[in-house]
Amino acid sequence: MRAALVSRYPRVDTPAWKRSVAQGLRDAGVELAVLYSRATLPDQVRAGFEQDGIGIVRRYLALRRGDAPTGGPPAQTLAAWAREREVPVAGVRRLGDPAPVRRLAPDLLVLVGADLVSAAVLDVPALGTINAHYGLLPAYRGMNVTEWSVLRGDPVGVTIHLVDAGVDTGAILLQEEIPVVAGETFATLRRKHQDLAARLLVAAALQLRDGTARPRPQAPDEGRQYYRMHPALRRRAEERLRAQAG
Secondary structure: OEEEEEEEOHHHOOOHHHHHHHHHHHHOOOEEEEEEEOOOHHHHHHHHHHHHOHHHHHHHHHHHHOOOOOOOOOOOOHHHHHHHOOOOEEEEOOOOOHHHHHHHOOOEEEEOOOOOOOHHHHOOOOOOEEEEEOOOOOOEEEOOHHHHHHHOOOOEEEEEEEOOOOOOOOOEEEEEEEOOOOOOOHHHHHHHHHHHHHHHHHHHHHHHHHOOOOOEOOOOOOOEEEOOOOHHHHHHHHHHHHHHOO
């Protein structure tokens, strides 16, 4: 099987969980490629700022200086990891044109922090496209679903699903809850989500390769789509999390 990992802004793309996905697939004998969207520097800064605010600028400057967040060696980007291992790395402006994806000839697309993928691109891989959603589908679709789940007193977790034209509406492949422990914060939960997402993405990809996957379709009227949480509601969610993890 050949899988293409799809991500964004390669110059600042350092999250360890993405390299963990790549390494796990490679260790299982999967042939890899990496595809980036928003490959120009202005687009990278704009996309990163939209997602992470000023923190993305600090990380980029730290990478340019060769600094590391913990005083150790500089964090390695997914692109650098791939090139060290002679894994092909390609870049496109947007994920709307299927031609660059066809050139990579993937059997499977694995989204690891990617932009929205067009229907034309989703049609390319024979095994489909998979994504890690930081919420328990179908109940929680959309944005900030960890925060919304905590605010409403529901469990948090990760769902691996096939990607279709909807928003987090594709068939569910794997799902696992994350325990909330004493001292938990949204930052610690995010790290747990990332670690779990890496493990489950590899497992789902291998199930699709081996023909053992059991996709569970979502009904269109199941669940609810959530949007970006207002800061005042996020503060309430943080208070609830502190009480829950106390």
